[in-house]
Amino acid sequence: HSLRNIDELCASIVRSHRETSQYRLEELQALTWKVFSREEIQAYQSKTVDEMWQHCAVRLTDAVQYVVEFAKHIPGFRMLSQNDQIALLKTGSMEVVLVRMSRFFNTENNTVFFDGKFAGTEVFKSLACGDLISAVFDFAHGMCALKLTEQQLALFSALVLINADRPSLEDRGRVQRVQRSVELGLNHILHRDNQDSLMHKLYQRMAVLRSLCVLHMEKLRWFSQRYPLTAHSLFPPLYKELFA
Numbered sequence: 107h108s109l110r111n112i113d114e115l116c117a118s119i120v121r122s123h124r125e126t127s128q129y130r131l132e133e134l135q136a137l138t139w140k141v142f143s144r145e146e147i148q149a150y151q152s153k154t155v156d157e158m159w160q161h162c163a164v165r166l167t168d169a170v171q172y173v174v175e176f177a178k179h180i181p182g183f184r185m186l187s188q189n190d191q192i193a194l195l196k197t198g199s200m201e202v203v204l205v206r207m208s209r210f211f212n213t214e215n216n217t218v219f220f221d222g223k224f225a226g227t228e229v230f231k232s233l234a235c236g237d238l239i240s241a242v243f244d245f246a247h248g249m250c251a252l253k254l255t256e257q258q259l260a261l262f263s264a265l266v267l268i269n270a271d272r273p274s275l276e277d278r279g280r281v282q283r284v285q286r287s288v289e290l291g292l293n294h295i296l297h298r299d300n301q302d303s304l305m306h307k308l309y310q311r312m313a314v315l316r317s318l319c320v321l322h323m324e325k326l327r328w329f330s331q332r333y334p335l336t337a338h339s340l341f342p343p344l345y346k347e348l349f350a
């Protein structure tokens with residue numbers, strides 16, 4: 107890998123991240139003061155469990171669509187077989203959504219961007235999965251503490267996605283080669299920013315992400331057993347394809 111290749115790799119991943127982010131950082135930083143009123147919070151809390159799950163699943167699926175676009179522009183991702191691309195997205199897309207969402211987390215009042223405003227954990231009460239919600243908020247706090255730049259976040263997101271340890275990969279070797287080049291890119295960016303120490307913290311974040319997504323799948327299984335109609339007919343197809 108000549109330095110030129112690594113620079114080009116980083117540039118294309120950063121460009122793809124920028125072009126597939128639903129919201130720009132400055133856009134949402136201007137919105138952090140917009141929180142939900144008592145009446146709006148009441149309205150969310152009086153939704154039934156399946157209404158709120160469906161409401162969130164639609165937004166989550168929207169965010170996942172952008173991550174699929176991001177993946178398609180990562181050099182080497184399109185060279186992988188269709189099955190391997192799906193396998194990586196099946197397990198990685200939710201993780202990248204969580205990494206991206208943590209950019210729009212207001213640590214001052216512990217709120218996350220949701221439905222156009224910033225929501226505290228109480229907004230999600232009717233989901234009946236408080237442990238998942240608090241784990242997501244804790245993860246977002248941890249990510250904010252690292253104060254990643256958009257470029258570092260772009261390379262980290264690509265590394266979260268291109269993971270050769272994912273289950274049911276056909277050509278693990280080829281995924282390893284793409285993963286290795288993305289790792290070199292992230293190392294290069296962190297070294298250039300004089301933040302080599304961030305690398306091991308980012309690997310710790312990846313371990314937390316994996317446990318978060320296991321929790322998400324467990325809750326989804328619990329939900330679809332309890333509300334089979336909603337899960338099978340009202341959830342967005344992509345959500346079912348990737349998470350069910």
Ligand SMILES: CCS(=O)(=O)c1ccc(CC(=O)Nc2nc(-c3ccccc3)c(C(=O)c3ccccc3CC(C)C)s2)cc1
Binds near residue numbers: 203204208238
């Ligand atoms: C991701 C791209 S982005 O531009 O950063 C972006 C783009 C769009 C938005 C707006 C948005 O859709 N926010 C959502 N927030 C939450 C949420 C919810 C509970 C706690 C914390 C955040 C959503 C979820 O549905 C969610 C997310 C993680 C785990 C669990 C769930 C609940 C599901 C499984 C029923 S959707 C925010 C940020």
